[in-house]
Amino acid sequence: MAAVTLGPEGTYSHRATTAVADDGEIDFRQSVTAIVDAVDSGEYDRGVIPIENSIEGSVTESLDALAEYDVAVVREIVTPIRHALLAQGPEFDTVASHSQALAQCRSYLEREYPDATLEAVASTAQGVEFARDDPSVAGIGHPANAEDGVDLEVLAEDIQDQDSNATRFFAIAPAAERSTGGGKTSLVVYPNANYPGLLLELLEPFADRDINLTRVESRPSGQRLGDYVFHVDFEAGLYESRTQAAIADLEELAEKGWVKRLGSYDTEHVVE
Ligand SMILES: O=C(O)C(=O)C[C@]1(C(=O)O)C=C[C@@H](O)C=C1
Numbered sequence: 048m049a050a051v052t053l054g055p056e057g058t059y060s061h062r063a064t065t066a067v068a069d070d071g072e073i074d075f076r077q078s079v080t081a082i083v084d085a086v087d088s089g090e091y092d093r094g095v096i097p098i099e100n101s102i103e104g105s106v107t108e109s110l111d112a113l114a115e116y117d118v119a120v121v122r123e124i125v126t127p128i129r130h131a132l133l134a135q136g137p138e139f140d141t142v143a144s145h146s147q148a149l150a151q152c153r154s155y156l157e158r159e160y161p162d163a164t165l166e167a168v169a170s171t172a173q174g175v176e177f178a179r180d181d182p183s184v185a186g187i188g189h190p191a192n193a194e195d196g197v198d199l200e201v202l203a204e205d206i207q208d209q210d211s212n213a214t215r216f217f218a219i220a221p222a223a224e225r226s227t228g229g230g231k232t233s234l235v236v237y238p239n240a241n242y243p244g245l246l247l248e249l250l251e252p253f254a255d256r257d258i259n260l261t262r263v264e265s266r267p268s269g270q271r272l273g274d275y276v277f278h279v280d281f282e283a284g285l286y287e288s289r290t291q292a293a294i295a296d297l298e299e300l301a302e303k304g305w306v307k308r309l310g311s312y313d314t315e316h317v318v319e
Pocket residue numbers: 053057058059060061097100106128145147148169170171172214
């Protein structure tokens with residue numbers, strides 16, 4: 048089974064992918080959108096993308112790509128994220144990492160390196176590569192990245208602002224592989240409407256059927272200011288009759304827009 052995720056080798060996405068596709072080939076892309084595109088086109092059977100972090104919140108590029116492309120979510124992977132600061136030595140003036148990782152270490156960086164320039168790059172592992180090439184750059188990433196070559200020191204470990212830092216990833220597949228099992232479901236709803244009580248009406252189909260929502264997130268539709276797409280996750284299988292009834296209600300509400308079924312899945316906790 049060929050899988051694709053955020054590269055280069057050594058990203059947290061790569062680690063999460065190994066947990067679900069350890070017997071197959073893993074290829075890398077430089078952005079979440081490129082990963083979703085490669086799975087949507089059938090080039091890969093699996094992709095792994097970050098969705099949400101306990102400190103920094105949604106990975107908005109992932110939510111937008113899930114709304115735009117037609118792929119199935121087949122698994123959820125939750126993994127603790129413990130960042131290290133890696134450099135050739137203590138004399139650096141720039142810290143390069145993924146924007147999520149820089150944000151997860153914001154207090155640490157302000158306290159310890161208030162004068163450093165923060166540079167957002169495609170992934171944590173790419174930041175570490177820059178540090179390997181340039182003594183004026185430090186990277187933030189998994190400490191094991193220091194072992195993959197010469198000349199990198201682990202200057203500090205566990206620099207994330209909360210000990211309990213964790214990221215949720217989705218394993219995605221081509222849309223035809225949408226699973227029929229799994230205890231959690233994700234939908235994307237675009238009502239294409241704006242009137243008092245709309246959000247309440249969107250949530251009622253779940254409350255009425257005793258379905259527990261685990262996340263509601265709004266993203267701009269891109270059509271006009273104040274117009275939103277809603278990402279909804281809940282604890283019920285897609286093919287349960289109460290879910291089908293709730294979706295039928297939502298489709299009526301979103302008659303001018305659409306309801307996208309991303310799929311049902313189980314959660315896997317990966318501890319490193
Ligand atoms: O850059 C990486 O290592 C990634 O896999 C991306 C990512 C993210 O986008 O959230 C994944 C986990 C961590 O939260 C930090 C960065």
